[in-house]
Amino acid sequence: MRVVVPVSGSDPKTRLAAVLDTDERLLFAEAMLGDVVETLAAAGYTPDVVATGPIDCPVPVTVDDRGLDPLVNGLLDDTGGDLAVVMADLPLLTTEAVQRLFAPDTDVVLAPGRGGGTNAVVVRHPEFRVDYHGASIRDHRRIAREIGADLAEIDSRRLATDIDEPGDLAEVLLHGDGRAADWLADAGFEVVAEDGRVGVTRN
Ligand SMILES: Nc1nc2c(ncn2[C@@H]2O[C@H](COP(=O)(O)OP(=O)(O)OP(=O)(O)O)[C@@H](O)[C@H]2O)c(=O)[nH]1
Numbered sequence: 001m002r003v004v005v006p007v008s009g010s011d012p013k014t015r016l017a018a019v020l021d022t023d024e025r026l027l028f029a030e031a032m033l034g035d036v037v038e039t040l041a042a043a044g045y046t047p048d049v050v051a052t053g054p055i056d057c058p059v060p061v062t063v064d065d066r067g068l069d070p071l072v073n074g075l076l077d078d079t080g081g082d083l084a085v086v087m088a089d090l091p092l093l094t095t096e097a098v099q100r101l102f103a104p105d106t107d108v109v110l111a112p113g114r115g116g117g118t119n120a121v122v123v124r125h126p127e128f129r130v131d132y133h134g135a136s137i138r139d140h141r142r143i144a145r146e147i148g149a150d151l152a153e154i155d156s157r158r159l160a161t162d163i164d165e166p167g168d169l170a171e172v173l174l175h176g177d178g179r180a181a182d183w184l185a186d187a188g189f190e191v192v193a194e195d196g197r198v199g200v201t202r203n
């Protein structure tokens with residue numbers, strides 16, 4: 001099965017702009033992408049990375065400026081609905097989590113993200129199409145239901161932890177051991193407890 005990792009290569013991770021400048025957001029996005037690609041490779045999958053602009057990556061990158069839905073739905077058209085999509089901002093991903101994602105033999109497998117998104121999807125159905133953004137997990141469940149696809153969902157903290165906002169950076173420092181965690185530590189980020197919750201500070 002073809003495994004695609006879509007990634008923003010131009011102005012990525014804008015929701016981290018309060019704590020990272022433009023160049024840093026690209027470097028951090030590259031570190032997270034490196035973690036995802038290496039973990040997929042360790043699990044036996046060779047991902048196709050498709051970026052909106054040039055981005056440093058351990059495997060070759062295809063540049064394609066389509067938005068997320070036209071890109072993924074175009075690839076679903078091309079493959080007849082035989083495609084997996086794994087987001088590039090999942091630096092806690094492990095080989096075990098990847099194996100769990102591909103284990104169900106259903107028409108559609110969804111890995112929900114925290115906050116209502118869809119961090120990974122495996123499609124084995126000719127009619128399934130994606131509708132990202134907003135509460136996309138709900139939309140993807142509905143789309144699967146409407147086409148009569150049988151559906152599995154993966155309840156995995158590591159697949160669910162996408163890094164979108166400054167508060168998410170603590171997850172990377174607390175639980176990550178790859179490029180993204182190293183990059184944050186090198187950039188001076190540390191975990192702090194604030195108002196009973198864990199956050200980050202930068203030295
Ligand atoms: N190829 C491609 N990938 C995208 C596009 N938009 C988002 N992505 C990727 O899809 C995943 C989820 O994206 P988001 O977290 O919603 O978007 P983002 O651009 O990384 O971050 P924000 O600017 O903070 O929304 C990440 O892996 C992004 O790099 C797009 O238009 N094209």
Ligand SMILES: C[C@H](OP(=O)(O)O)C(=O)O
Nearest residue numbers: 117118119132133136162
């Ligand atoms: C693309 C989007 O990502 P989020 O903005 O939820 O991280 C989604 O999963 O629908």
